[in-house]
Amino acid sequence: MAPIVPDGLFAIINFLSSSLKRIYKKGVGMNMEPINLKKLASLLHLSISTVSKALRDSHEISADTKKRVMDLARELNYEPNPYAGSLRKFKSKTIAVVVPDIINNFFIFAIKGIQETAHAKGYHVLIYITNENPEYEKDVVRHMTNGRVDGVVISLTSPIDDTEHLMHLQEKGVPVVFFDRVAEGFDSTIITTNNYESAYNGTRYLIEQGCRRIAHCQVSDKISIGIDRLNGYKKALEDAGIEVRPEWILTSKKDSAHDATLIENALLQKNAPDGLFTSVETHALITYDICRKHKIDMPGKLKLLSFSNMPTAHLLKPSLSTITQPAFEIGQAAVQQLILALEKPARYIPEKVNMDSVLIERESTGK
Amino acid sequence: MAPIVPDGLFAIINFLSSSLKRIYKKGVGMNMEPINLKKLASLLHLSISTVSKALRDSHEISADTKKRVMDLARELNYEPNPYAGSLRKFKSKTIAVVVPDIINNFFIFAIKGIQETAHAKGYHVLIYITNENPEYEKDVVRHMTNGRVDGVVISLTSPIDDTEHLMHLQEKGVPVVFFDRVAEGFDSTIITTNNYESAYNGTRYLIEQGCRRIAHCQVSDKISIGIDRLNGYKKALEDAGIEVRPEWILTSKKDSAHDATLIENALLQKNAPDGLFTSVETHALITYDICRKHKIDMPGKLKLLSFSNMPTAHLLKPSLSTITQPAFEIGQAAVQQLILALEKPARYIPEKVNMDSVLIERESTGK
DNA sequence: CCTTCTCCCGGCAACGTTTCCGTAATTAAT
DNA sequence: ATTAATTACGGAAACGTTGCCGGGAGAAGG
DSSP: OOOHHHHHHHHHHHHHHHHHHHHHHHSSOSOOOOOOHHHHHHHHTOOHHHHHHHHTTOTTSOHHHHHHHHHHHHHTTOOOOHHHHHHHHTOOSEEEEEESOSSSHHHHHHHHHHHHHHHHTTOEEEEEEOTTOHHHHHHHHHGGGGSSOSEEEEOOOSOTTOOHHHHHHHHTTOOEEEESSOOSSOSSOEEEEOHHHHHHHHHHHHHHTTOSSEEEEESOSSSHHHHHHHHHHHHHHHHTTOOOOGGGEEEOOSOHHHHHHHHHHHHHSTTOOSEEEESSHHHHHHHHHHHHHTTOOTTTTOEEEEEOOOTTGGGBSSOOEEEEOOHHHHHHHHHHHHHHHHHOTTTOOOOEEEEOOEEEOOGGGTO | OOOHHHHHHHHHHHHHHHHHHHHHHHSSOSOOOOOOHHHHHHHHTOOHHHHHHHHTTOTTSOHHHHHHHHHHHHHTTOOOOHHHHHHHHTOOSEEEEEESOSSSHHHHHHHHHHHHHHHHTTOEEEEEEOTTOHHHHHHHHHGGGGSSOSEEEEOOOSOTTOOHHHHHHHHTTOOEEEESSOOSSOSSOEEEEOHHHHHHHHHHHHHHTTOSSEEEEESOSSSHHHHHHHHHHHHHHHHTTOOOOGGGEEEOOSOHHHHHHHHHHHHHSTTOOSEEEESSHHHHHHHHHHHHHTTOOTTTTOEEEEEOOOTTGGGBSSOOEEEEOOHHHHHHHHHHHHHHHHHOTTTOOOOEEEEOOEEEOOGGGTO
16 A cells, blocks of 8 residues: 555655754654654655544544554554644643642642642643742742643732732633632632631630630731631620730741741730630641740640641640641632633633631640 | 834734634633734834844844833733743753652652742642552653653652653653652662661661560552661561561551551551551551550550651650651752753763651650 | 945744645435 | 535644844945
């Protein structure tokens, strides 16, 4: 069927272009010639478009041609160049996940949920850790308008009123899904937990456990969860007729050494708090260290409650009472919503999903 | 300077093509027209190649032309399409990190190190979690020959003798750097810790603490660290004249329920172990739960030592003695080596980096 | 005045796909 | 038998870049 002479010529031509490419690409190396549609087409004596359509199982191609093409493609381990397709189709099958921190079990589990469902749907996941640095977040987000990612799942480190970089992203047609640390005024999906109620219930629980001087350590006064949780804390105190004392509202500076002295000073003052409600698990751990250092009896002298997804909370001494968020499910839901926005924009209606956290009583609150 | 009529015409033409593109791309939406080199060129009455060169600060372009171009690019928030460049240049400025698990502080810190240094060097990071599934790892790795990533940093879940998928990757010219769970026979950088010595010293330490019936729980008998650590464990027993009992070598089935009963049965048999040396922190946590459930006194009846990077090890009850690996530094080193291989292939010599873990004595071993 | 050189810029091909279109050959409908 | 429809394939443009050329204008040197 295939004429001999042209094949020989093809072989020579291919060899030449092969070695040229090799030099151009790597200088030296054992890497074989890249195999692409053109290569498959020439080996099969078909056109590039026919091969392309055959591989995509197009109805325009006969059954046995498809088989020939697919067999050869499998044999040669053909892998389509994703960037060529992306360039043509304006979609990369890639999403970005942007988180403030990774040494935090909440984000770990969320990332796991994100990654798992994204991969199940055929998406690749680029990960960006902002290290609580708003400038870095802006920088990263601004560069996402270039088509590298089809959509973004983000938990903010920027203040709630400083999100024009995300507005810009949205205007450029890149869907954004927020989770946990969210923004307002966006026509996009926002996935949170019931922060206000959790903080309210947590604070009230501390009161019920006998605390009257309850401090709160928040991660920031400029992000959504910081505000919501603070408000829940305040309202619970008010409802119990307990004065809200500003000096007992500790605000993290995102520097663990600073935070440690902040908490330490608060706990060592005269008439010190008898209850502490922390918003992130690292602050709870810092508190453990402080209590050990200064021999503060927990839960005797100080009761501690923290938002946390630590797998070791029940093994600590004393075991840590926690408000635990459904982190994994949040990650899953975020990606599901994002992919819906990407693939069925008509059926996508941005929604505010609000999931419930669960309060787990343990020894640190005198259980 | 610029003639008025042509500009007006351009505007009309641009508007038309804009609305057309909008319909083609999204159907509907507030997204503006994408801005690319062609657009910049037409606005500036320059050629595409001139604009391209100006943006890359080429010496072929005059200073004021560069300024005009860059000013407009900044004003319009021009972002070069990364995939077009990747297609042209055969490099994506993207690396993949493949890890078996993410609910494991070792990998968390490693990922942090990887991500941080990769971004510092201008690389993007795709993350793949294999969930200890070799088939999934193979699937993922096989699809990495298509140019999506320039290189791969991997900690294996596949058995040490089943790595042809990685061979294939290397043959295709994609550099691979292994860390922690590594493979043999590859001409590439391998970053490990001194697993044999750590296991030897850890086991000897347990002996010194009075243990005579020491069990070892390994993550797998088919991966590098499993083998090395087991051998260190065995050697330490032999050197102390203690018999190595096969039934005390527990091998994880990568299913936490199964592992729990495995360890539970081992600890409940008559003449049970008085020491346990676990290779991953999850097994240590399982052991804590078992001890609590069955009221096994730790460290009285059972001493526990584990490889672990848990930030809460010192806060557990009892605090956990650990062998802690320099996870963050491993991640850093892995990426540094990979980028060296990518950018200075001439100066890159694959090496076997071996870092030291540190044994931290705490209460779980009777400190 | 002619040559040579430098400076600046534009044209064009190429990267690997996808997809719109055209068309030849075969089959079905009239 | 002529036309219409269908099947199966190829040609070519396009996606947004980069980089090799080539060339015109002006300056410098003879």
